[in-house]
Amino acid sequence: MxxxxxxxxxxxxxxxxxxxxxxxxxxxxxxxxxxxxxxxxxxxxxxxxxxxxxxxxxxxxxxxxxxxxxxxxxxxxxxxxxxxxxxxxxxxxxxxxxxASSADSPIADDTSIDKRLDWRFLDYRRPEVALMLKIQTTIEKNWREHWLENGFVEIHSPKLMGQPSESHAELFKLEYFETHAYLAQSPQFYKQMSMAAGLGKVFEIGPVFRADPSFTSRHATEFVSIDMEMSWIDSHEDVMNFQEQLMVKAIQAVKDEHGAQIEALYGFEVKVPSIPFPRIPLAEAHSIVEGRGYKVPRQDGDLDPEGERQISAHVEETHDHEFVFLTDYPKNIRPFYHMRHADNPDLTKSYDLIWKGTEITTGAQREHRVEVLTEQIKEKGLEPEGLNSYLDFFRYGVPPHGGFGMGLTRVVMLLLNLSNIREASFLFRGPNRLEP
CATH class of the missing domain: 2.40.50.140 (Nucleic acid-binding proteins)
Structure with missing residues (x-):
């Protein structure tokens, strides 16, 4: 060397x-x-x-x-x-x-993002783009350290699946010898299997795939998902408490190690959030957003992107905080495995974490009682027989547990105030991009 x-x-x-x-x-x-x-x-x-x-x-x-x-x-x-x-x-x-290099570079500082993605290996020679990956490395390092300090076990779940992980929507289906397989949308079922296995607390950093034809600034067909699951929780509040710690640890480390470079190359100072993050039930969030003059057009009860921006603006103005947990989502917009509130079964023990007006996380306490889980599957119009291998986890006992899934590239995008998730991806994958 x-x-x-x-x-x-x-x-x-x-x-x-x-x-x-x-x-x-x-x-x-x-x-x-x-x-x-x-x-x-x-x-x-x-x-x-x-x-x-x-x-x-x-x-x-x-x-x-x-x-x-x-x-x-x-x-x-x-x-x-x-x-x-x-x-x-x-x-x-x-x-x-x-x-030796060819004399004329195909990209320059003012080249469009699509052209720069075509020549991403040259784009990384720009110091601000290379810094993005160093920041991502710092984030992952500190998350791993925090998990390991708290007794978590790292898993690597399979990305080829014989059945959908959550639903039949947004699935990539591919030939697999004499049958078909699916690319994993999430490691959700395997995280819960780890709870049935008695592992207690697990985490995973790995790719997931969504056959989503969206061309928005925050969607991708392949991205890195940050997932964790923990047993013996009292409610989703325990999961939120732990995620706060993860975010603060990582952002503080980024500020300490890269703050001066971020100021020089990106022009802003990293803001480390305080704990606890504000928490607002979803129904209250709708009232706040409407009070600001915006009516969410969605019929399912969830916030749309503008609604997320409005609730974040409210939290920034009233709490001087960039983060907000939206809690207690209706059962109709949550998966069958989210636990319901005992005193209001129409609401789930779940949350979304919003940062700077964009959702980065969905988390919840999971339903661990097999008989309740079976009924919730039926309620969603699904056949329990089609989820038999998943239900097997719960037939032999599972402790109360919960966790979250979070998109790594969204975190990097928002931390650096980038305008598009493509800028925060090592090599972006979308509906019309499979190269380089």
Missing amino acids: LDRTLTSALSQGQDGPVTIGGWVETLRDQKRIQFIIIRDESGSVQVTYPRPADEDALADQVSALSHGSFVIIKGQLKHDERVKLGGVEILLEELEVVG
Whole structure:
């Protein structure tokens, strides 16, 4: 492996010999001096070469460099506070081109998002886009740490299923030897199986698939789902309490590790939320939204995107908070496995978490009593026989439990105030995008 120094570490290094590896970001080929800006995964540095008066092979090599070419630079590190880029520069002694680039890049800073997605590997050379993935890594690291500190077990559930995970809608069906299989919409059934297995608390970070033809700014056909399930809860309130802790831990870590870069590249300061997050029953949320002059047109009782934006604006104004839990959803808009309130069976022990006007999570206490679960399946117009393998989990005893599912890319999109989920995906998948 090349023994190189990352550009981010150069300012702490001593003057003297140094080797770096990166790509050519900028070349200023002047008559008397040549400047190359080299960028690597950690930052960038200025490389300087005074051009000799006579013909010089190294000067010619610098002049021939194309934007984006990967090079190895050897030279003398020199601290100089006059250098705007980090207060250091490298005086060039040797240059090796290890991966030459075509002269003309197909994208620029003002290129459309669709074109940039076509050339996503080049788009990631922009520091703000690369930072997005580093932030995502920090988020996942801190979630995992919090789960493991609290006794959770990580699972990896199958993504090929013999029957739908929740409903027959939004399913990708594919040939599977002599029969058919489905791509998993959710690890929901397997999380609940883990509760029947006595694992107590589990989490999973993995892909899920939705055959949803939506072209909105927050939908994708494949995305990374963040899921957890925990036993021995009293209500969905226990799940909400734990999710608050997860979100605060991750956002605080992002602020601590990347806050300065976010301010420089995205132009805002990360706001760490306080605990507890506000909680508003869905029926009350409708009244609040109507009081703000907006009537939700949906007939099923759920909020639409504008309703979510309005309730978030209300919470921001009254609680100075970016998050809100909407609770107690009607049974008609929740899955059959959500537990109902004992004193009002028309409502479920469930919630959505809204952040900056967009839903990122659905969570609930699950129904664990097989006889009640069977009746709720029938009530939804489904056949219990078609869910026999799922019901088997509950025929041998399951403790009270609950959990949530959350979209990772929505979290990253909202944290960075990005306008579209495509910007927050490593490689976006939608109804008309299967490449690269």
